Amino acid sequence: MEPLLDVRNLKVEFKIDKKWVAAVEDVHFQLKAGETLTIVGESGCGKSVTAMSMLRLLPKTTAQISADEILFQGRDISKLSDTEMTKIRGQGIGMIFQDSMTSLNPVKTVGKQLDEAFLVHGSVDPAEVKQASINLLREVGISSPEQRYKEYPHQLSGGMRQRVMIAMALAQQPAIIIADEPTTALDVTIQAQILELLKKLQEKSGSAIILITHDMGVVAEMADRIIVMYAGMFVECSPTKDLFTNPLHPYTRGLLTAIPRKDMDIDRLNVIEGTVPTLTDMPKGCRFYDRCESRMERCKNELPPLYTRGESSVRCFLFDAKDGE
Amino acid sequence: MLKFVGKRLLIAIPTFIGITILVYVLSSLAPGTPLEMIFSDPHATAEQMEVLRQRYGLDQPVVVQYFNWLKQLLSGNLGISYRTGNLVWVDIAERVGPTLLLTFSSLTFSLLVALPLGIISAYRPYSIWDYISSALSFVGAAMPNFFAGLVFVYLFSVKLNIFPSGGMYDSSGTRSLGMLLHHLILPMLVLSIQQVGSLIRQTRGSMLEVQQEDYIRTARSKGLFESVILFRHALQNAFIPIVTRIGLMIPFLFGGAVVTEQIFAWPGLGSLMVLAINSRDYPVIMGITVFIAAAVLVGNIVIDLIYCLLDPKIRYE
Ligand SMILES: Nc1ncnc2c1ncn2[C@@H]1O[C@H](COP(=O)(O)OP(=O)(O)O)[C@@H](O)[C@H]1O
Numbered sequence: 001m002e003p004l005l006d007v008r009n010l011k012v013e014f015k016i017d018k019k020w021v022a023a024v025e026d027v028h029f030q031l032k033a034g035e036t037l038t039i040v041g042e043s044g045c046g047k048s049v050t051a052m053s054m055l056r057l058l059p060k061t062t063a064q065i066s067a068d069e070i071l072f073q074g075r076d077i078s079k080l081s082d083t084e085m086t087k088i089r090g091q092g093i094g095m096i097f098q099d100s101m102t103s104l105n106p107v108k109t110v111g112k113q114l115d116e117a118f119l120v121h122g123s124v125d126p127a128e129v130k131q132a133s134i135n136l137l138r139e140v141g142i143s144s145p146e147q148r149y150k151e152y153p154h155q156l157s158g159g160m161r162q163r164v165m166i167a168m169a170l171a172q173q174p175a176i177i178i179a180d181e182p183t184t185a186l187d188v189t190i191q192a193q194i195l196e197l198l199k200k201l202q203e204k205s206g207s208a209i210i211l212i213t214h215d216m217g218v219v220a221e222m223a224d225r226i227i228v229m230y231a232g233m234f235v236e237c238s239p240t241k242d243l244f245t246n247p248l249h250p251y252t253r254g255l256l257t258a259i260p261r262k263d264m265d266i267d268r269l270n271v272i273e274g275t276v277p278t279l280t281d282m283p284k285g286c287r288f289y290d291r292c293e294s295r296m297e298r299c300k301n302e303l304p305p306l307y308t309r310g311e312s313s314v315r316c317f318l319f320d321a322k323d324g325e
Numbered sequence: 326m327l328k329f330v331g332k333r334l335l336i337a338i339p340t341f342i343g344i345t346i347l348v349y350v351l352s353s354l355a356p357g358t359p360l361e362m363i364f365s366d367p368h369a370t371a372e373q374m375e376v377l378r379q380r381y382g383l384d385q386p387v388v389v390q391y392f393n394w395l396k397q398l399l400s401g402n403l404g405i406s407y408r409t410g411n412l413v414w415v416d417i418a419e420r421v422g423p424t425l426l427l428t429f430s431s432l433t434f435s436l437l438v439a440l441p442l443g444i445i446s447a448y449r450p451y452s453i454w455d456y457i458s459s460a461l462s463f464v465g466a467a468m469p470n471f472f473a474g475l476v477f478v479y480l481f482s483v484k485l486n487i488f489p490s491g492g493m494y495d496s497s498g499t500r501s502l503g504m505l506l507h508h509l510i511l512p513m514l515v516l517s518i519q520q521v522g523s524l525i526r527q528t529r530g531s532m533l534e535v536q537q538e539d540y541i542r543t544a545r546s547k548g549l550f551e552s553v554i555l556f557r558h559a560l561q562n563a564f565i566p567i568v569t570r571i572g573l574m575i576p577f578l579f580g581g582a583v584v585t586e587q588i589f590a591w592p593g594l595g596s597l598m599v600l601a602i603n604s605r606d607y608p609v610i611m612g613i614t615v616f617i618a619a620a621v622l623v624g625n626i627v628i629d630l631i632y633c634l635l636d637p638k639i640r641y642e
């Protein structure tokens with residue numbers, strides 16, 4: 001079956017000090033209908049940029065996006081005009097952002113902002129939109145939704161605001177929901193509730209989810225497949241059970257051994273010695289070279305391609321020789 | 326919201342009292358006693374002067390004088406003009422209209438020019454509108470209004486002869502709205518130049534800042550068009566700092582009016598102020614100062630009310 005989303009050779013560059021530097025490159029992945037794919041990696045490795053570039057939500061003047069193809073439902077959305085792109089946003093692919101405080105407009109009521117999501121592509125009749133919004137607020141677990149509908153974002157708790165964000169992303173029943181660290185700003189019990197909600201809603205609607213996180217516990221809980229990102233590139237992509245039982249890339253292995261329990265946040269542990277290279281100072285060879293325990297001579301100057309191993313793919317020369325065997 | 330406005334009103338009272346003290350102290354520090362101005366008659370005897378001192382209460386300590394003045398002020402009596410012998414409030418009242426006309430039309434004009442230009446230049450950087458905006462804000466920053474006034478009079482009245490160089494009406498005796506507007510345009514433009522400049526910069530800056538906000542990205546992610554995002558999401562947020570700027574501009578508006586009215590012989594409070602200063606007409610000077618201070622306070626309260634409308638966080642405090 002044709003995948004729902006097929007990203008080929010995505011690259012994002014930012015203008016930094018008058019020069020274009022790549023923040024994300026050589027990104028390839030596929031997403032099947034109804035699947036949950038997670039992208040994990042330390043902060044700053046390019047997860048948000050990857051997600052936002054697909055919907056062209058990056059600042060136009062300082063970001064440049066290119067791709068061979070981004071096939072969504074068989075259509076190459078990387079070549080759409082900006083006007084056509086607005087029809088993909090919200091309706092085809094919805095997005096939930098990390099910080100619900102800043103991601104909701106402080107001067108508009110929750111209800112008005114949610115109404116807008118229903119009205120933008122005319123999916124609901126204006127006369128019925130208020131009821132639709134209130135119903136959806138109730139569905140995402142907001143108590144007394146009639147009251148909340150009239151309130152402003154600052155009057156809601158963090159967890160409730162994130163539920164509103166989820167409702168806004170769901171309003172147009174998109175085929176894909178991208179959730180960029182939807183629980184990072186929340187405390188642990190609320191986190192669990194929000195993830196539970198996402199799962200439940202996904203089962204009901206059948207949407208595929210791209211979940212971005214740096215919390216391995218969330219990954220284990222939610223993912224069908226996992227992409228591990230490092231310094232702007234995918235280094236491994238594996239089904240969840242394979243990744244936890246048989247991690248391929250030295251970075252993935254490092255992540256897993258350094259984490260004593262699954263529910264540890266890789267950002268809060270200094271998991272692997274050394275630091276991530278900066279955008280303006282990317283090494284020529286493997287980007288993990290400085291921190292890698294299994295590094296070889298060729299890794300220093302040569303960038304490894306993605307090698308396929310069963311259902312997984314991995315960007316590491318350790319798997320080069322085995323290809324030939 | 327009521328609480329917020331109430332608080333602002335309460336703060337306005339001590340501010341106003343503070344201003345009256347300042348006005349009083351400054352005018353009593355100014356050189357030259359009023360009596361010298363009223364009666365420059367060199368033959369006046371010391372006794373005659375003493376009688377006058379008592380009549381005007383000038384023989385009492387400054388503090389007592391201040392409270393007498395404040396008491397009168399609060400009962401609406403601003404005293405008698407040394408220069409004209411009229412009640413001060415009568416002199417002020419006939420000048421208020423022209424000044425308010427000048428300042429309000431200038432503020433309105435500035436907003437009508439600066440807001441669209443600021444918004445367009447933020448949305449279309451490096452476009453022709455952006456260059457026009459930069460040029461205008463540069464001119465605004467570089468041109469004090471006494472200078473702009475002279476340049477405008479020279480260009481538009483002397484050379485091109487399309488606008489009158491002063492007054493509110495011409496000497497023909499007939500008065501029409503058209504004539505008034507014709508006379509208003511030059512002083513209004515001159516008074517607007519600096520405001521337009523600073524408002525363009527503020528608007529452009531606020532719009533650029535708002536564009537970076539996460540909620541604009543959220544609006545985009547819903548599939549809204551840019552124009553809808555501008556009108557429904559960006560403007561209201563961008564207006565909050567712009568309104569602050571307008572509030573800060575109000576005192577300069579009145580200050581600028583003094584100079585502009587003088588250049589264009591505009592019969593408002595500003596030119597009355599200059600007359601009063603030249604003849605050390607203290608009751609009038611103090612009356613106008615207090616009146617303008619009160620106008621600025623009222624302006625700031627209006628600004629606070631607009632804040633409440635724009636920002637629900639303030640409304641629900
Ligand atoms: N608008 C931008 N301009 C310049 N650099 C950016 C911009 N957005 C993100 N970056 C850079 O791109 C890299 C990836 O960022 P991001 O995708 O936000 O990381 P994360 O994996 O934590 O989501 C970081 O180095 C970040 O500094």
Ligand SMILES: [Mg+2]
Pocket residue numbers: 047048049180181
């Ligand atoms: Mg991020």
